[in-house]
Structure formats: structure tokens, C-alpha cells
Amino acid sequence: MAAFIQKLFKNRKTVSLESQKASEKPQSNQPTEEDNRQQLRQQQERQLGASPEPSALAALAIEGVTSAIRLQAASQLNQEEHLQAVLKQAKGRDKSVYQTVKQSLQILKEQQASEAATQHRITELVGQAQDQARSEDTKLYEARLNALQDHWQSVENKASAEQTQQFLQAVHQIRERQKQLDETRQEEQRHLDQKQQRQETLELLQQTLNQLKAAVPSGLPSESALDALQKTQENRWLEATRDTQVEKQEQKQYEQAMLALRNYLGAVRRLNLARPQISELESNDTDSAQAAAKALLQEVAWPQEFPLPQALADLRALAGKPRTQPASDGTREQQQANVAALNTTLPKLEAALEAKQFRESRQLLKTAQNQFQALDDRHRKNVQAKMQLLAGQFRELSDWQGFATEPKQVSLCEQMEYLAEQPMEPEAKAERIKELQNEWRELGGSSDRTLWNRFKAASDQAYEPCKAYFEAKADLKQANLHKREAICEELERFLAQADWTSIDWKGAERIHQTARQEWKAAWPVDFRDNRQVQKRFDDLLKNLERPLDEERQKNEAAKQAIVERAQALIDHEPLQEAMDQAKALQSEWKRIGITRHREDRKLWQAFRQACDQIFERRDAQRSAQQQATEKADADARAVVAKYRDLGTEADEALINEAKTELKPLADMPLSRPVRGEVQDLRQHLTELGQRKKLKARLDNWKTLIKERVSGALAPEQVPSNWQNLVNGATSLTGRDLVIRAEIVAGQETPDSDQGRRMEIQVQRLAEGLGGGDQTSPEQELERLIALWCLHPEMNEQSAEHAGRLVQALESRLQH
Structure with a gap:
């Protein structure tokens, strides 16, 4: 399909080029290019209004003359293959169409995912119901069934007829199983109660006899x-x-x-x-x-x-001794009653046999045989011959009846057995079962018990799935009717309490939608029972829709006014003010209440198109700013690359030159990373100058340290502030001074002085805990050097100590 759309676009482009070439010929009667464009626009608008095919809509979404035509065509697409093709073609060409199609694809994918999840849930519920129907686990049996039915209600309207039948059949089997379990429990309890009663009876009898004997x-x-x-x-x-x-x-x-x-x-x-x-x-x-x-x-x-x-x-x-006498037992009266009952039944049986009444004869013979069995041997002998005669007459009648109807009844059995094996819709199968049973009744039944059992077993087997279906369907219809009545009651209560001057319109609209969805989900219902409740629901829905429609129309008018204000901002200057007002309109749009979906979609497309045009101007400005930033970044990186490797060996002139070239970069539109690189270089140059000054000072200090070994120094040879550092200071030996300098600079001390270094570190720690002045390492070193050069009581100023003091300075410089 994508290839077809591309081919269609190619042909359209070819026609367009040919039209353009034809228009360039110097013919005075040819229409202008603007006329052709206008004609093509009208043609495409007519095509859009005629509900075109999806492939034509896809072509218009890419090749439409105006952005409105392209956007309208894109918004009408709803098939994934066309949406994917248009998304690929519109990328980088038409931002509005691309965003619209992308959003439609997202909605379509969400719908597909939702439907797939629903189908998966339906399959799970059917499987769970069937598993429970087969399961031997009876723990929480009824609670699990209720939970299954509650979950099924939420997905029932998405289930197929086959899935519904499977679920209802499983539910019926579960209910039958529950019924059997209840009956079994009741029967077991009955047996237990009976056993308890028997035990109590025996105990009472035995207790009574014991009392009588005692x-x-x-x-x-x-x-x-x-x-x-x-x-x-x-x-x-x-x-x-x-x-x-x-x-x-x-x-x-x-x-x-x-x-x-x-x-x-x-x-x-x-x-x-x-x-x-x-x-x-x-x-x-x-x-x-x-x-x-x-x-x-x-x-x-x-x-x-x-x-x-x-x-x-x-x-x-x-x-004297008494004699016992055996008790007598008389059953004569009962036997006489049995003989009288049998003498009453036999004439009726004879009359039915003479009239060839098969059903009546069969019932009377069964009664007579039961009465005959109740007689003793003496009374049986009087009627035994007559009973044998009547039984033989009935067998003859049965044989005659079976001879005429047996072939038809065998055929009905075969049809019923075939029907039992066929997978059919339950209602159609039940209707056919009823027809076959009526035909059997019209034949007058069967004296052949085996044949009747065969037909009945086939009927029961055929009706088993129908039974589960109709029982579940009847329960479902009644439950759905109650749900619909409850929906009507909730709507009536809501309408009676609603204050339309201060109501939550979105909440009212959700109630309207939810009521319709729940009403539709409460299906099937019995048609006759539903007529009154359906009329009641329709009237309530109209009473709810009337104020909702009025509110929607008012809100649509407000959104139309926002669209017109947004369109007026397309060419507004300054641009920032136009964007701020557009953002304010977007917030105002969100605050507007309910509208009709179709009308809201049209208004939103118009509003979105106007906002897109406003922000496209911003994108153009940003593009120009981006180009300026890229150029400034390139220039700045060149300067940074030129001076980033400067070290302390660089002279002052080169450092000043680098600073001079960095100054113009401060006003250039640099990106954040490049601006950070420039700032890092500027800081590096500053630190480099400071290190050079520090190095010069330290070099001077090293010279003074070495000169002091040869003799005393004059005040003018040393920095002017050193005398202040020495005044009032405690005298130190050259060894202790050097060790302190090594501690401050982090320099290693020779092994011979490690013990003394430990003592001095403990002393410094005590001085720090005492709250002495806090000075930096550089200030501490400068004070020690001033003591070395100027303190009058300083001793042990040997060349070795001077060398260690110089090493401590150099070590600090490296840090």
C-alpha cells in the first residue's frame, strides 16, 4: 500500500510538472499558474467532501494544495497501513500532518492494545471458569464464582457468542457442582443427625431399662x-x-x-x-x-x-411358680383388605385390555402386581391364574403396539443421537429437540423400555449444553433487568438533585456516557420485561441530554472565539507577545467545559493550525540564533585551542595576548558548553599569572635563605612586612624551623629528625586546640622564612638546613 501511495504521488507530480511546462508556453489563451492552483484546490475540496477512499485520503494528506486540505485529509484517516505511509511521507515536509497522523496512530495502537488486553482477559476468565468447573478444590467455591461473574460483567459486551456460551456453560457446571456439594453436605449432615438420634434413643432406652431393673x-x-x-x-x-x-x-x-x-x-x-x-x-x-x-x-x-x-x-x-403363655399375632384383617383392593383393580385392568388402551393397561397391571405381592401364599393361590392370564394379554397388546411404532421410534432415536453430537447454537438445538420429542409423543410412547431409555438418554445428552445455556441466560437476563432498573433509579436521583446553575458539567457528561455504556452492557434482557424500563430510560436520558447540549453549544461558541483570536495573532508583532498570548489562549481553551466531540475536533484543528503558524515563526528565529551560536562556538574553540596549553614557562606578554583575545567572546552568543570552556581558559590564565608571581616571590625567598647562611641580612634586603612577622615571635632553632616548614609543605623529613617531627606535630596540635590564629600554609611558610632571615636569636642556620628549607618551598610550589 505504501508503494502504491508513492506511485500515486509520483504520477501526480508528473502531471503537475507537465502542467507547469505547458503554462510556460507563450500562449495567450492558457490560464495562469494561480488559476490552476485555485482550480486544483476546489477539486480537492470537492473530493474531500465526497467521502473518498482511504488511498485517496492518504494522497491528499501529502499532496494537498493547502495545509487545511492536507490536515483535514490526515484527520480522516483511520487505517494503520495508510497512516504509516503518510507518516513516512510527511516527516520533514509537513509538521501539522505529521503530528496529526502520529497522534492518530498512537490512538489506534492504544485501542488495539486495549482490545487485545480485553480479549486476553476474556480468555483468562473463560479458562478460569472452566478450570473451576473441573477443579476438585472446593475451598471458597461460591466466592470464586461470584468474583468471576463480577469480572465478566466488565468484558461481556466484548466477548463473542462462542466465548459467552463457554463461560455460561462453565458457570452452569459450577452451579450444578455447588448444588451437588450442598446436597452432599446436607445429606451427610442428615446422616450424622440421624446417627446422633439413634445413639440417644439407645442410651435412653438402656437407661430406662436399668432404672426399671434397679x-x-x-x-x-x-x-x-x-x-x-x-x-x-x-x-x-x-x-x-x-x-x-x-x-x-x-x-x-x-x-x-x-x-x-x-x-x-x-x-x-x-x-x-x-x-x-x-x-x-x-x-x-x-x-x-x-x-x-x-x-x-x-x-x-x-x-x-x-x-x-x-x-x-x-x-x-x-x-407357686407361674407359667408363661406365648403371644398371638393376627394379620387376617390386613390380608382381607389387600384381597379387596386387588379385586377392585382386576376388573379395571380387564376393561382397559379389551379397549386396547396401552398406557392405562400398563399402569393398572403395575398396580395389580404390587397388590398381588402383598398377599400371603394362601390368598395368592386364589388369583394367581387370573393374574397370569391378564399379564399375557398385556404382553400381546404391547407386542402389537411396538410392531407398528418401533421403526419410527428407532429413527427418532437415531436422529436424536446424531443431534447430540452436532455443535449447534443452543437455541436452534433446543428447538429441534422439542420437535423430535413431540413426534415421539404422537407415536404414543414405547412399551420397549430399552428403546425409551435410548431415546431419553440421547435427548438428555443433546439438551445438556442447551440446559446450561438457557439457565445461565435466564439468570443473566434477570440480573441485567435489575441492573437497568438500578440505572434508571440512579438517573432519577441525579436529575432530582441536580443544580444546573453550579453543576460539574464534565461529571454530568461522564454520568451520561457511563449510563449509556452500562445500559448497553446490561444485555441480554427479556423483551417484554424491558419495554417499560426502556421507555423510562429513554425519557431520563432526554432530560439529561437537554441541558448538556445547551452547555456544549455555549462552550463551542467560546472555543470558536478563541480560534479567531489565535488566527489574528499569526502576523502579530512582537513575536514574543504573540507567543505569550497564544499560550494564554491554550490555557483558556483547557478551562472551557464540555463540547461535542466532532465539533471540538474541528475547532481544535483550526486552533492548533493557528498556534503552529505562530510558533513556526519562533522556530525560524531559533534557527537563525542557532546558526549564529554555531559560528560563535567555532571562533571561540579556535581561541581556546590556541591558548589552553600555556604553562608557567609562558611569558607575561603571551598571557596578556590570550586575555585580550578572550574579551570579545564575552558578548558573543556562545552555547553553554563552549562558554564553559572559555570560562575555564580565563580562569586558567588568571591562575597562571598568580603562579608566576608566586614563583618569583619564592625564588627571592630561596635567595634570601641561602644568603642568611653566610651572615645577617639588612632590613632593606627583605620584604617590608617581615619585620612585623618577627617582632614578638618566639625564637626557634634552625632544625625546628626547617621541620615545621616540612610539615607545612607536606615534605618528607630525614629519618634522624622523625622523632623531633613527631614532637612538633603534637605541639602544633595542642596549639590548634588552644584556639590560636588560623593561617594558610603560604602565610605560615612566609613567617618561618622571616624568622630564618631576621630573628636575632636564630641558630643552627647551616647550609644543610637551608637546603631542606628550599626543598620545602619548592614542594609547596608544586602543590
């Missing part, structure tokens, strides 16, 4: 209390053993305890009934009374493991 014979427990205890514990055990696993030992323990309690309760009842007779026998001591007592003992049949009540003990003493 009771005194003189009193008996209340019959009604024992009866209530028995019934409550029987019901409690029944509930505690319903739909749960009970160990054989536990069940045996209960049956033994409850049997013992029943036997005891029965004996108490019989004893209470026999008390009047026992009272009569106690007053009669005849043989007939003894026989009656034996009969009463057998009738009461008191359990041996419990203490014998006093009344029975007296009765036993009267009659």
Missing part, C-alpha cells in the same frame, strides 16, 4: 409415662433410620431394648387389670384361691429380668 419392688412406674416413652422412641427411631444405613448390631441392640420395654409395659398393664382379683384372693386362702392365683400369675406373665412387684410376690407365695 427399682424397689414396692412401687411401679406410671403406665401412661411408659406408653408415651415407648411411642416417642419408636417414632424417633423410625425417623432416624429412614433412608440411611444402619448397622446390624445397632438395629439388634434397639430391637432387644424395645422388646424388653414392650414386655415390661405389657406386664404392667396386665398387672393393673388384675389388681382387683389379686385383692380378692389375698383374703381367701382356699384351694380354689390357690388355683386362681396361679392363673393370674400366668396371665400377668411378669418378665424375669425385672424386680417382681410386691403384689405378684405375695400372689406367687399363694400359688
Whole structure:
């Protein structure tokens, strides 16, 4: 595409050159160059207004006659390949177009990066949902699901239908798993509660029996209390053993305890009934009374493991040992009821079979078989033959029914199995499943249980993804409806509280944009439920948009006035004043509130173009200043290179010459680095002069030091201030003076004087701590030399000491 744009530019340039050559021919009827330019400008403006192709826009962005055409064409480009091509062509040619295209590319890249990040986030969320659906880790299961759904809401509108289905299916699986986990926990808790109830029942029964066995014979427990205890514990055990696993030992323990309690309760009842007779026998001591007592003992049949009540003990003493009597068990009434129910069902079954009613016959036969199984062997023999006859008739009816419908039902099974394997949109698949199930019902079902199980299993398999989709979609629709209602409530609250005279317009605009985005994101919703809330939202949005539009129009007018003021500054003088006012206009522009995006972009381009023209004048001035600076730098570097290597051997005339050539450079427009080099050279020359003067002084001092070895010096031979340095000074030996000079100058001292040097250093340290005068090393050396030359009490001024003093001076000079 870039090559195509370049070729297009080349052809355009060729045409332009040919037009130029033609215009140069001396023909009186040819239009002028200005006319051709005007015509081309009009043609390009019409082309821009006709929504041209991106390639044509790219060409206009580079070859447009005016900067406005180029800028408008560049601002309309939105494809990366065209933007890249124009960016490459505009670099160094058109700054406004280059900046506009560069900004558009940046925005495009940010959008692409944002979309890529969103897609990556969607993929992550789908993967996390699927991982949780498969994971065995149930810790914080529901909390993780809620977090996933909250994150999904922020990216749902960017997800594809397939991604949405995958996420919703995973959410459904997670919910099913959560449901199973809850049911499992509830079931486990139920079993634990039942086990606890059974344990408590056994403990209560055992405790009661123990109390009864340990009771005194003189009193008996209340019959009604024992009866209530028995019934409550029987019901409690029944509930505690319903739909749960009970160990054989536990069940045996209960049956033994409850049997013992029943036997005891029965004996108490019989004893209470026999008390009047026992009272009569106690007053009669005849043989007939003894026989009656034996009969009463057998009738009461008191359990041996419990203490014998006093009344029975007296009765036993009267009659002797009691005899036990087996209990009777009667089920005759129940059997008669079962026979009656079966006799009622069989005629109905016969009538249904004669009418060829397959469904009714199947249900009645099942009922009759259940009733038949409830009979004992004696009653079964009376109806067994008739049951076999009716069952055979039903098999014949089933065979006839299956012969007619079986091929069609097999075909429906095959279609359903094929449908289960096909990846289809959930709604389309659900519709097809419903059609096949209706066809199956129209065939009247199937007597072949295997065939029915096959069709049902295929139906369940086919509907499984649809089930997850529709359940999740229903939940999502309801949740989105609640979100939309909440959005309307927030808008109503905002509009009711808004003070349009002092409102934050940008905040109000963000509320408007956020409401629209959140409304769009709250999708899908049920159409019927959404009608009222949609109308409510539209009315609220209009009430919010009305003052926003008024404020936008007012702000657009203010920005238009700023554009006109900026255009008036393009040729304004002085330039600095124009730039300052342009910067002030930019700050004023930023303070203006909300506007329409399209109108604001047009106004901004016009304002930016005017500001660019103002600052282009500054760039031109800076370019001239840069050229002057480069020339001044070159001249200054030549001077610096000429004199930077001067040393102490240079004479005074050469140093003065260098200073003379440096003076004009102070007023030249030098760059900062070069100005620093010039300043360094100027400082170097100053220090060089000072060092030369110091060297001359030190040379004079060395001469005086050597002359003093030969004899005393006259005051006029030494500097005038030395006498002041000597007056009042303490006398030193030549050795100590030289050591002090070596310490000040940083010069090594011979080994023979190292001990003395240490003593002097300690002494100097004590003098410094005492707060003595602080002098520089040069001043200290000068004072020592003055003492050497003028102090009347100075001794040990040998040639050796003089030589060491001179070396100390030379060492200091090198520093």
C-alpha cells in the first residue's frame, strides 16, 4: 500500500510538472499558474467532501494544495497501513500532518492494545471458569464464582457468542457442582443427625431399662409415662433410620431394648387389670384361691429380668411358680383388605385390555402386581391364574403396539443421537429437540423400555449444553433487568438533585456516557420485561441530554472565539507577545467545559493550525540564533585551542595576548558548553599569572635563605612586612624551623629528625586546640622564612638546613 501511495504521488507530480511546462508556453489563451492552483484546490475540496477512499485520503494528506486540505485529509484517516505511509511521507515536509497522523496512530495502537488486553482477559476468565468447573478444590467455591461473574460483567459486551456460551456453560457446571456439594453436605449432615438420634434413643432406652431393673419392688412406674416413652422412641427411631444405613448390631441392640420395654409395659398393664382379683384372693386362702392365683400369675406373665412387684410376690407365695403363655399375632384383617383392593383393580385392568388402551393397561397391571405381592401364599393361590392370564394379554397388546411404532421410534432415536453430537447454537438445538420429542409423543410412547431409555438418554445428552445455556441466560437476563432498573433509579436521583446553575458539567457528561455504556452492557434482557424500563430510560436520558447540549453549544461558541483570536495573532508583532498570548489562549481553551466531540475536533484543528503558524515563526528565529551560536562556538574553540596549553614557562606578554583575545567572546552568543570552556581558559590564565608571581616571590625567598647562611641580612634586603612577622615571635632553632616548614609543605623529613617531627606535630596540635590564629600554609611558610632571615636569636642556620628549607618551598610550589 505504501508503494502504491508513492506511485500515486509520483504520477501526480508528473502531471503537475507537465502542467507547469505547458503554462510556460507563450500562449495567450492558457490560464495562469494561480488559476490552476485555485482550480486544483476546489477539486480537492470537492473530493474531500465526497467521502473518498482511504488511498485517496492518504494522497491528499501529502499532496494537498493547502495545509487545511492536507490536515483535514490526515484527520480522516483511520487505517494503520495508510497512516504509516503518510507518516513516512510527511516527516520533514509537513509538521501539522505529521503530528496529526502520529497522534492518530498512537490512538489506534492504544485501542488495539486495549482490545487485545480485553480479549486476553476474556480468555483468562473463560479458562478460569472452566478450570473451576473441573477443579476438585472446593475451598471458597461460591466466592470464586461470584468474583468471576463480577469480572465478566466488565468484558461481556466484548466477548463473542462462542466465548459467552463457554463461560455460561462453565458457570452452569459450577452451579450444578455447588448444588451437588450442598446436597452432599446436607445429606451427610442428615446422616450424622440421624446417627446422633439413634445413639440417644439407645442410651435412653438402656437407661430406662436399668432404672426399671434397679427399682424397689414396692412401687411401679406410671403406665401412661411408659406408653408415651415407648411411642416417642419408636417414632424417633423410625425417623432416624429412614433412608440411611444402619448397622446390624445397632438395629439388634434397639430391637432387644424395645422388646424388653414392650414386655415390661405389657406386664404392667396386665398387672393393673388384675389388681382387683389379686385383692380378692389375698383374703381367701382356699384351694380354689390357690388355683386362681396361679392363673393370674400366668396371665400377668411378669418378665424375669425385672424386680417382681410386691403384689405378684405375695400372689406367687399363694400359688407357686407361674407359667408363661406365648403371644398371638393376627394379620387376617390386613390380608382381607389387600384381597379387596386387588379385586377392585382386576376388573379395571380387564376393561382397559379389551379397549386396547396401552398406557392405562400398563399402569393398572403395575398396580395389580404390587397388590398381588402383598398377599400371603394362601390368598395368592386364589388369583394367581387370573393374574397370569391378564399379564399375557398385556404382553400381546404391547407386542402389537411396538410392531407398528418401533421403526419410527428407532429413527427418532437415531436422529436424536446424531443431534447430540452436532455443535449447534443452543437455541436452534433446543428447538429441534422439542420437535423430535413431540413426534415421539404422537407415536404414543414405547412399551420397549430399552428403546425409551435410548431415546431419553440421547435427548438428555443433546439438551445438556442447551440446559446450561438457557439457565445461565435466564439468570443473566434477570440480573441485567435489575441492573437497568438500578440505572434508571440512579438517573432519577441525579436529575432530582441536580443544580444546573453550579453543576460539574464534565461529571454530568461522564454520568451520561457511563449510563449509556452500562445500559448497553446490561444485555441480554427479556423483551417484554424491558419495554417499560426502556421507555423510562429513554425519557431520563432526554432530560439529561437537554441541558448538556445547551452547555456544549455555549462552550463551542467560546472555543470558536478563541480560534479567531489565535488566527489574528499569526502576523502579530512582537513575536514574543504573540507567543505569550497564544499560550494564554491554550490555557483558556483547557478551562472551557464540555463540547461535542466532532465539533471540538474541528475547532481544535483550526486552533492548533493557528498556534503552529505562530510558533513556526519562533522556530525560524531559533534557527537563525542557532546558526549564529554555531559560528560563535567555532571562533571561540579556535581561541581556546590556541591558548589552553600555556604553562608557567609562558611569558607575561603571551598571557596578556590570550586575555585580550578572550574579551570579545564575552558578548558573543556562545552555547553553554563552549562558554564553559572559555570560562575555564580565563580562569586558567588568571591562575597562571598568580603562579608566576608566586614563583618569583619564592625564588627571592630561596635567595634570601641561602644568603642568611653566610651572615645577617639588612632590613632593606627583605620584604617590608617581615619585620612585623618577627617582632614578638618566639625564637626557634634552625632544625625546628626547617621541620615545621616540612610539615607545612607536606615534605618528607630525614629519618634522624622523625622523632623531633613527631614532637612538633603534637605541639602544633595542642596549639590548634588552644584556639590560636588560623593561617594558610603560604602565610605560615612566609613567617618561618622571616624568622630564618631576621630573628636575632636564630641558630643552627647551616647550609644543610637551608637546603631542606628550599626543598620545602619548592614542594609547596608544586602543590
